[in-house]
Amino acid sequence: GMYDGAEKFGYSNGEGFEDSNMSFGTDKQMSKSAVFAESNYLKAFPEKEKAAPVAKIKVVVRKRPLNKKEISKKEEDIIDIEQNSLTVHETKLKVDLTEYVEKHGFVFDAVLDEDVSNDEVYRETVEPVVPAIFNRTKATCFAYGQTGSGKTYTMRPLPLKASQDILRLMHHTYRNQGFQLFFSFFEIYGGKLYDLLNERSKLCMREDGKQKVCIVGLQEYRVSDLETIKELIERGNATRSTGTTGANEESSRSHAILQLAIKRRVDGNESKPPRLAGKLSFIDLAGSERGADTNENDKQTRIEGAEINKSLLALKECIRALDNDQNHIPFRGSKLTEVLRDSFIGDSRTVMISCISPSSGSCEHTLNTLRYADRVKSLSKGSNSKKDVPLAAAPLRESSPSPLASVVPSFSAAEVMNDITERSKFGWPKQQYAKEQPSPSFVDRIPKGREDTEFSSANGGYFNEQRSRVTAATGIAVVPDTMYQQGRQQARKGRDPASENNMRNSVAYPIRTAVPDEDDHLNDLLQVQYYYFCTISLIQYVRG
Numbered sequence: 283g284m285y286d287g288a289e290k291f292g293y294s295n296g297e298g299f300e301d302s303n304m305s306f307g308t309d310k311q312m313s314k315s316a317v318f319a320e321s322n323y324l325k326a327f328p329e330k331e332k333a334a335p336v337a338k339i340k341v342v343v344r345k346r347p348l349n350k351k352e353i354s355k356k357e358e359d360i361i362d363i364e365q366n367s368l369t370v371h372e373t374k375l376k377v378d379l380t381e382y383v384e385k386h387g388f389v390f391d392a393v394l395d396e397d398v399s400n401d402e403v404y405r406e407t408v409e410p411v412v413p414a415i416f417n418r419t420k421a422t423c424f425a426y427g428q429t430g431s432g433k434t435y436t437m438r439p440l441p442l443k444a445s446q447d448i449l450r451l452m453h454h455t456y457r458n459q460g461f462q463l464f465f466s467f468f469e470i471y472g473g474k475l476y477d478l479l480n481e482r483s484k485l486c487m488r489e490d491g492k493q494k495v496c497i498v499g500l501q502e503y504r505v506s507d508l509e510t511i512k513e514l515i516e517r518g519n520a521t522r523s524t525g526t527t528g529a530n531e532e533s534s535r536s537h538a539i540l541q542l543a544i545k546r547r548v549d550g551n552e553s554k555p556p557r558l559a560g561k562l563s564f565i566d567l568a569g570s571e572r573g574a575d576t577n578e579n580d581k582q583t584r585i586e587g588a589e590i591n592k593s594l595l596a597l598k599e600c601i602r603a604l605d606n607d608q609n610h611i612p613f614r615g616s617k618l619t620e621v622l623r624d625s626f627i628g629d630s631r632t633v634m635i636s637c638i639s640p641s642s643g644s645c646e647h648t649l650n651t652l653r654y655a656d657r658v659k660s661l662s663k664g665s666n667s668k669k670d671v672p673l674a675a676a677p678l679r680e681s682s683p684s685p686l687a688s689v690v691p692s693f694s695a696a697e698v699m700n701d702i703t704e705r706s707k708f709g710w711p712k713q714q715y716a717k718e719q720p721s722p723s724f725v726d727r728i729p730k731g732r733e734d735t736e737f738s739s740a741n742g743g744y745f746n747e748q749r750s751r752v753t754a755a756t757g758i759a760v761v762p763d764t765m766y767q768q769g770r771q772q773a774r775k776g777r778d779p780a781s782e783n784n785m786r787n788s789v790a791y792p793i794r795t796a797v798p799d800e801d802d803h804l805n806d807l808l809q810v811q812y813y814y815f816c817t818i819s820l821i822q823y824v825r826g
């Protein structure tokens with residue numbers, strides 16, 4: 283048959299896990315045990331608590347070339363890259379309709395420009411973590427970015443390249459040591475799990491008595507040659523669901539998770555299932571602008587949008603909690619993070635590749651993507667008081683605590699100042715505006731043909747964002763999803779006030795109930811002014 287090289291395993295992927303005896307507790311037991319999951323882990327491995335912090339998270343940005351459509355529309359490339367820093371040149375209009383360019387600077391672990399090949403992307407991102415998965419590490423690699431920014435283009439080749447390296451290690455360095463490679467591929471769509479290698483059969487997720495995540499019924503294939511892996515990847519990709527949205531018809535609205543698990547037979551004992559040694563997960567996330575879809579289309583699309591939004595937020599919070607070495611990691615925020623739970627406990631590595639489009643028409647989405655990426659990394663570093671690093675820029679070295687972490691806040695501080703100066707010309711209260719929030723009385727350049735949806739969602743996002751920010755700081759928010767909010771507040775705790783200033787959330791929040799305050803009234807006033815301005819402009823345009 284087609285999968286001759288693959289040995290098919292019908293059991294849940296939890297069965298073969300280290301020390302796992304698949305004893306499902308009652309619901310009550312499960313939720314109780316979940317709370318203590320991380321502390322149990324530390325009890326079992328006390329040395330982990332004392333271990334020196336390692337660079338667990340790597341954030342890489344990749345810019346794609348302008349495509350034919352963008353070139354034909356005469357859109358400009360607005361992204362400048364210099365080593366590992368990047369500048370976005372955003373053209374804006376003042377109230378008097380004169381144009382000005384606002385520059386936004388960012389620094390990441392690596393910034394890859396449009397000439398960088400997929401091979402180089404692999405070398406920069408996944409290759410360094412491959413050896414670690416033979417040694418108890420769970421590594422996760424995901425791409426983030428708007429539809430059409432190159433996530434799939436970037437992610438598609440990575441699993442096969444990684445498999446090649448894994449097989450090489452298995453056949454050479456770790457030869458005759460009982461290591462086996464297992465392959466699984468599933469997707470999360472609208473909060474539900476589907477097996478991409480088993481005709482999209484619906485899966486359910488359980489936690490066993492020891493807080494191990496089990497996806498019951500997920501097909502795992504034992505693989506030992508590249509050709510089989512290639513076939514499985516192609517089969518899974520072909521099964522992925524795609525949907526229709528206002529933004530891009532072709533794009534994926536599901537998160538696809540491809541896992542390469544390394545297991546090991548202990549003492550050559552054939553009767554016992556092999557134990558999990560390490561794991562490498564690849565996640566092709568749904569387009570990051572999906573949260574913004576919540577206003578439009580049919581009910582199903584709105585639900586999908588909300589779910590995607592929730593999972594992207596939850597993912598960010600988990601990674602940040604992880605980087606802060608927090609005891610509580612808010613896995614429960616979404617299906618995606620629950621599924622990835624065991625990838626975030628213990629020795630873990632996360633590689634995030636933020637994909638951006640270079641074109642002026644995508645400026646707003648690009649800034650959102652970069653802010654998300656920046657927030658995953660820089661804030662958590664800023665809060666780590668133990669690290670005393672010089673302020674001067676220094677080249678980043680792999681796996682050392684990033685000296686650049688200190689550069690990011692200083693970079694931002696200058697921008698905050700610019701921002702404040704710009705705004706205070708208009709007499710707005712300075713401290714109310716965190717860095718980089720769009721000021722509502724400037725008309726951002728809106729891509730042609732997308733005015734309505736883009737603007738309304740962006741604007742809605744802004745006001746929601748402002749609200750949740752203010753209420754979180756004063757602690758008066760009443761949020762229905764309490765688990766989720768606890769996670770957020772937990773994540774905020776370790777932060778210092780200086781970095782709080784740089785708080786930049788990029789993803790539109792789900793709408794929350796909040797007590798209105800002065801700031802909200804100000805926002806409403808500005809919004810009214812803005813609409814007034816638009817109406818006047820429209821009337822003038824129609825007349826003349």
Ligand SMILES: Nc1ncnc2c1ncn2[C@@H]1O[C@H](COP(=O)(O)OP(=O)(O)OP(=O)(O)O)[C@@H](O)[C@H]1O
Pocket residue numbers: 345346347349396427428429430431432433434435436530532533534568569637
């Ligand atoms: N670095 C690149 N070099 C050349 N072409 C690219 C690059 N990145 C993306 N592309 C091209 O741009 C188009 C869109 O890319 P892709 O499908 O990967 O976007 P995406 O972010 O995965 O979108 P979606 O969220 O809708 O799945 C594709 O035709 C792809 O071939």
